[in-house]
Amino acid sequence: MEKKLYTLGLLNTRHFTAYLDEVTLRTGKTSRRLKIDHPEAVAIVPFVDPQHILMVRQWRYAVETETLEIPAGKVDPGETIEEAIQRELMEETGYRATTIKPLISYFPAIAYSNEIIHIFSAEILIASHRRFDEDEISAVEVVSIKDAMKMVKNGLIRDGKTIIGILCINLAI
Amino acid sequence: MEKKLYTLGLLNTRHFTAYLDEVTLRTGKTSRRLKIDHPEAVAIVPFVDPQHILMVRQWRYAVETETLEIPAGKVDPGETIEEAIQRELMEETGYRATTIKPLISYFPAIAYSNEIIHIFSAEILIASHRRFDEDEISAVEVVSIKDAMKMVKNGLIRDGKTIIGILCINLAI
Numbered sequence: 051m052e053k054k055l056y057t058l059g060l061l062n063t064r065h066f067t068a069y070l071d072e073v074t075l076r077t078g079k080t081s082r083r084l085k086i087d088h089p090e091a092v093a094i095v096p097f098v099d100p101q102h103i104l105m106v107r108q109w110r111y112a113v114e115t116e117t118l119e120i121p122a123g124k125v126d127p128g129e130t131i132e133e134a135i136q137r138e139l140m141e142e143t144g145y146r147a148t149t150i151k152p153l154i155s156y157f158p159a160i161a162y163s164n165e166i167i168h169i170f171s172a173e174i175l176i177a178s179h180r181r182f183d184e185d186e187i188s189a190v191e192v193v194s195i196k197d198a199m200k201m202v203k204n205g206l207i208r209d210g211k212t213i214i215g216i217l218c219i220n221l222a223i
Numbered sequence: 224m225e226k227k228l229y230t231l232g233l234l235n236t237r238h239f240t241a242y243l244d245e246v247t248l249r250t251g252k253t254s255r256r257l258k259i260d261h262p263e264a265v266a267i268v269p270f271v272d273p274q275h276i277l278m279v280r281q282w283r284y285a286v287e288t289e290t291l292e293i294p295a296g297k298v299d300p301g302e303t304i305e306e307a308i309q310r311e312l313m314e315e316t317g318y319r320a321t322t323i324k325p326l327i328s329y330f331p332a333i334a335y336s337n338e339i340i341h342i343f344s345a346e347i348l349i350a351s352h353r354r355f356d357e358d359e360i361s362a363v364e365v366v367s368i369k370d371a372m373k374m375v376k377n378g379l380i381r382d383g384k385t386i387i388g389i390l391c392i393n394l395a396i
Contacts, residue, residue: 082236114337160283160285160290160381
């Protein structure tokens, strides 16, 4: 077990906070830990039919590149996980899920963040009219499971939650 | 594309830095992004025989719990990925790899960190005498692939890199 002695500094964004803490290690020595206090998050593998899913293209500031990912986002205060799934799907793709099913919950960056991502699969109905949040998303694409798996294998998909979602549906987890 | 306007604040640890930046979004609006500038990292699925791997138990300050993970760590300045794999294996388990093979490289927390984790499988020789870094690791355990997969499915393993490593070897990626 490691215990906080004191916080040396912190950074606040609207949704989460980064702390730099002085801590004691299990052997009694002291060290410093960076810890991001992050809300729960959801990610969705949205099936438009049994062989195809929706994915979103977006710019990722931290890695300075555009990526192809499954829709995802933070659970807002007072919101249930199911509500967050429907809201994020609507914001990022313009669609709602008709059914949702949990796939896996995991810690993406356990060394420095308490973020937990709950990944669900969902069935969605493609409608003719749709809008999505153009501040965050540049395109919504229909991708076959086969192509998604290929992109995981050849390194074109490099986002952790997207890789886990695609591997889980291929393993029928 | 999103562009930095200026950095509002930062936190430094010995190995990485968290920045809070004011940025312009693709639509021209402004927002704030937290970005962790993190060195490359390695993670290893270390086979002691075709059906068993080594895993490590360690306290994770960010999630306040002890976890069961594959060995992993940051690539030190001036070190190759292969050297980092051997050093981390030695520090965390007390063993060296006889062969290593790349499995996948990915971004664990693409929304706020530029960390990339390179996961490798490795073959290691179990020797009678071994030491590991007791500041970080509380136990080294031999786990069957079957049990590891079960623990991914039932939520006992919740660490992202460990889940991806175990799913990859099950899918023979």
